[in-house]
Amino acid sequence: MQAEIITIGDELLLGQTVDTNSAWMGEELRKKGVSVNRIVSISDRPSEISAALDEALSRVDLVLVTGGLGPTRDDVTKHTLADYFNTDLVLDQDVLDRITAWFEGRKLKMLPSNCDQALLPESCVILPNPRGTAMGMWFDTLREGKDKVVVSMPGVPYEMKGLMEEEVMPRVESKWSLPVRYQKTVLTQGIGESFLSAIVHDWEEGLESRGIGIAYLPAPGQVRIRLSSIGEDADSRVDDAMKELLDQAGEHVVAEDGMSLEEALIAALGRAEASLSTAESCTGGSIAARLTAIPGASAVFEGSIVAYANGIKTHVLGVDAQLIEAHGAVSEEVVRAMAEGVRKAMKTTYALATSGIAGPGGATPTKAVGTIWIALASPKGTHTRCLQLGNHRGRNIARTALECMGWLLRELRSA
């Protein structure tokens, strides 16, 4: 079964908003066996919306529309859909009550334009949206003797996601009998897609004949590998193939089953009943921020000293000022003392430390931008490594954080 996605809004065409909704919807649809044929972003002119609907309905059975709904935008999508499907807008008392309650719950004043949001096309199925004031709309329609569906949702990502999960996908699954897809993912780190692919080349060649699809999903410094299949024994076929993958490339795998590196590290620290602290200079607290973004981080993560200025390295972390003077703040000696200093101050099993030149400025005659020292202090002693990264500050910070966390995770696994 094929679907298309239409995202509506001048802000998408003007580059004011990155369309993250489509990728999320594409993934949800794929998981349920629906493939997306096209994603089209258009302006909120009614003629554009109608033309895009005509085109999409000529190609596929399901059209998901987001955006162009909401009090300040004159609900252009709603009016256009009512015209397109030849139906009237009528007041839905139930929806009006929901909207009223939504405002009361937030102690916000309700504007007349919010009341208008309870005017909805008569012929559609209204999909309740408890997260906002613009409802979802499900239109059944007939094209060349075939049942087709247009669904309209607000463009606010978390409202759209709630509607997709609670209303749209259950209806899609019950309307079309969709094949069940089984998938497993692993997250690899520190190796590029083409090098990974070369390692597992022969195994990968054989996947197609076993009915298994493989996808490499790259992110900066990481590649997620996904195996998926539909039909009988999909689960055991995918599980077997995943075992073979781990045999061949397991050393590059940092997390399984859709986990992030941060989640895997927190889980591994928990299993080891170990605790962690960080002393961050060039990463500026981003290792701490990444870890504490995960619920439950407090069970294993004690805290961090972000020692951005040299004075903090000496006064708060206890790094010997002479060490900094002799070797510079970006040095093996200093990063080692930082890791040991924070491990002692925070009384943790492990400590990670970073000190480097993230760029774009800050290079010295002997140290280029992208020179970054990292240290891992553990009960068995302290180890250091030097990374040579590029010129891009944001990427250098992210890569350093990933390297540090991946390093500790491998250490925990080999312990």
Add this chain to the structure above:
Amino acid sequence: MQAEIITIGDELLLGQTVDTNSAWMGEELRKKGVSVNRIVSISDRPSEISAALDEALSRVDLVLVTGGLGPTRDDVTKHTLADYFNTDLVLDQDVLDRITAWFEGRKLKMLPSNCDQALLPESCVILPNPRGTAMGMWFDTLREGKDKVVVSMPGVPYEMKGLMEEEVMPRVESKWSLPVRYQKTVLTQGIGESFLSAIVHDWEEGLESRGIGIAYLPAPGQVRIRLSSIGEDADSRVDDAMKELLDQAGEHVVAEDGMSLEEALIAALGRAEASLSTAESCTGGSIAARLTAIPGASAVFEGSIVAYANGIKTHVLGVDAQLIEAHGAVSEEVVRAMAEGVRKAMKTTYALATSGIAGPGGATPTKAVGTIWIALASPKGTHTRCLQLGNHRGRNIARTALECMGWLLRELRSA
């Protein structure tokens, strides 16, 4: 002048990749007076690519294509374009030399598929891509007596951006005489789009007749307002309107001229010759990470103590353990002591502190998820505030970081 963007790749339709290229291109085009009519994402099947090109060329004069180029993808876009424009692929020795040099510079092995990247359509203008091995291609074509252009670029964002800035936009500007656009933006914080719009309603109504466009660009907790105009006196008309906006809504403005809140705060601290440290519990280092993401942060930002565990609050930050026992870690008393503790330890002019229940767990009978105390310590004393946010951990952390930074910025401006 109108353009369309076609992004090619199954990964876009499967939700594996968020298309950030289109928004970036849309903004670049808009700045130069080119409006984007549609953005279409399609699979890398040749028939889909040809169909999308036909449709786009029937509507607009310029079609920008990204993706489907590269050694592992069989260069489907390149082959399809050669067929589409009835031209042969020929070896370009200059490009082969570039690609060879690219690999030599990185000490990487060159694969046969990389040599194939020097096979390029004979009829196109080759746009050199010093950042990678897939070149850009510029095709001039005639449709119904009108000069039209198709440009193909690789999908890797930083390669595409380099090609757009150095090759594509200069050619677009010289081919079509485009109106110059003048724009100014301000960043507001802590007030929603509809409330902002209500404050400046009358002023906003008058903008159209003055030839000034207004856009509200919302992000979590912030709204950027952009005024823009084309034609004679565009700069003075926009500048005047911006002054009027600041008169009416200046109290909500945290940054001007395209700056982020973090950049504005670092600049304001620099002007005041003041320094900053943070003591972060529920924000887990994300204020520090946001500030140190900005080049030059080291001039004003000394460091942070991320006191995630209560033990760190007492041992490292010097918060009285009895204070925590009496009031709980999430309390006015403790957040005040945290701010004062880190200000003293790091000897800074200002200090910010956070302690709260970011969620989703951690609520107590008297403190709901989203209860967050923040403190600002300054030479004049310490102030505290309590935020009541929602249930979403990531949003709570981000909102708290923004509130803290905005608070200090207002303090610096009123000093």
